[in-house]
Amino acid sequence: MKPAAAETPHYLVIKAQIQARIQNGALKSGDKLPSERELCAIFNTTRVTIRESLAQLESSGAIYRAGRRGWFVTPERLWMDPTQNTNFHKLCREQGRTPETRLLHGVVTTVPGEVMAPLQLQPFDQIYLLTRLRLADGRAICYSENHCLPARVPELLNHDLNGSLTEVYEANYGLIYTSMHLSFYPTALPAQAAQALGVMEGRPALLLQRLNYDQHGRVLDFDIEYWRHDSLRIEVDTH
Amino acid sequence: MKPAAAETPHYLVIKAQIQARIQNGALKSGDKLPSERELCAIFNTTRVTIRESLAQLESSGAIYRAGRRGWFVTPERLWMDPTQNTNFHKLCREQGRTPETRLLHGVVTTVPGEVMAPLQLQPFDQIYLLTRLRLADGRAICYSENHCLPARVPELLNHDLNGSLTEVYEANYGLIYTSMHLSFYPTALPAQAAQALGVMEGRPALLLQRLNYDQHGRVLDFDIEYWRHDSLRIEVDTH
């Protein structure tokens, strides 16, 4: 009865079978998988084992969980050249997706420690902090914190911040994103980002930090973005 | 007895405590954690729970497992600007690490499907395929497959391929990496890469693909690199 022994672990067999059903189109983007208990019955095993298979498929980006509603097949990744395009809405539309940005909070606050050095500020200096959520086709895929300099963009909070910051900057302050320093690596979601994305704390994500400069070479703002690990592909061309 | 209820899950409490011991320096880079069964005793719980805590710490990159030898604190990430520096050995040394490259296989083979289009080849065309492993301070952190064009680099396999390909190209063929198209995203390790890295199949990784051009604007080669998700930070400057 026990599978035991030097064979392929049971959970890898199950994983491969589910994966095959996704690749051959039996399960399509956005489809819901059978419940964990149904999968237990189908594969004649326990939830611990099924969940190991599902966890690996989740790691690879093939499936994801939506709250406690079940497991779903992941839509195709958005792709982005962060050195070329910082406009999320434009990006989505070019790829046939419906974009949405939600401003979660917009406040004046003292600059957080990690942000102080890149923005060349002193302790207790004030900044604008915008917390925003990015969705594609109704699915939350990016949680971002924009740290903006009041010296560059006074009264920022009086504008509509549910769209492109790029456009607000240009239309109201004549400031244009001109160059940037990017840093990113895979990590786990902190509590706040996880909650906003409707994902469990500690799940893997792609952390992208961006220090932006304007057309005069001055520091403009500093963004911290947490992307779902399964939702983004980065493309860069060096020409 | 059951922790139950609307509190923070037990495994997050344990995770936080281990994390704290890493941050306050009680556990240092490279240190081994107590065994899972010891942790069970310390936190008075079962292995399933302990392993959930460890899995999350692994996701965040704080700890990693080395074969069946236990759990260890992850060394600091290497950082790289892939648009500037393609020389792994130089990179490592600049950051005070000891680099090593191991050629696993070097063969002539028919071009794989995914590689055909980027390299502008036809079915059944031949390429050189180099499979290599990159280590920093003795720890395997990158598994790479180089797909090279015999038309550009004839007799490639007769050279020493345990160092920098950049240097082999320049010294023997007068070819210089000039521009490239990069693509990368988080995914799971396929079996072959996992085995080479000494990691379990299906663990998260960063997939980096690179199409290189020479100084004449001709396609040079195509690299597929799987980096440990906890070992690399990418930095790009657009100036």
Place this chain on the structure above:
DNA sequence: AAGTGGTCTAGACCACCGT
């Protein structure tokens, strides 16, 4: 031989979700 992590069983109760 002893210890480690890898895999698995067969249950349980909980909070949250949609109906």
Place this chain on the structure above:
DNA sequence: CGGTGGTCTAGACCACTTT
């Protein structure tokens, strides 16, 4: 309220590594 995933218990046997 019934079903879902989230968390957890208390064990077990295995293969591999280290002593």
